[in-house]
Amino acid sequence: MSFVPPVGSYAVIFCSHRTEVDGGYGATAAHMVELASQQPGFLGVRSSRDAALGITVSYWESLEAIAAWRKNLEHREARNQGRAQWYRQYELQVVRVERAYAWQSMDGAADPAP
């Protein structure tokens, strides 16, 4: 933790509802994180999934870096599989970081917001 993306960098917010189908989902998801992290311009990723919803936020230096990752063939095939069997629905936003900060308990209880 304590990752603070630079102002002017970008993120992809991906919210998904899964189907009941497993079929290699976990292994593919882990492989995609590994592949993404080797891409030029990759800054970081955060992911959480509970029974209702999964949210993954990946952070990138530029829109060009996001576009290049979208073109990756393995990533494209994984997205196709996602729509064919793993996801019931999803929402995706590309966003620009306007402000960012992090807080840890050792920082004390004061509000860290600038």
Place this chain on the structure above:
Amino acid sequence: MSFVPPVGSYAVIFCSHRTEVDGGYGATAAHMVELASQQPGFLGVRSSRDAALGITVSYWESLEAIAAWRKNLEHREARNQGRAQWYRQYELQVVRVERAYAWQSMDGAADPAP
């Protein structure tokens, strides 16, 4: 689902690691979602928490709407309690929506990205 925030709207991405302390966390979190959804300029919220990480993304019409919600007294008190007992660490970003779309399985398996 199938929420698509307008281009030019804003979101707050909040990633948090919890402590072991419960102390009313769930009730307060639910109350904050209820309060936020009554705020002017609130567009929607998505939330997921697993054992490692919680991610909440709230969507807003404008930076002014986010600033007004930050000033809400109950919200301020909840943030103070969060730092005092519920959170070990967190990361927060304010972001601008540049592109957004949603997909549902009934749309078929083709790539929905523009």
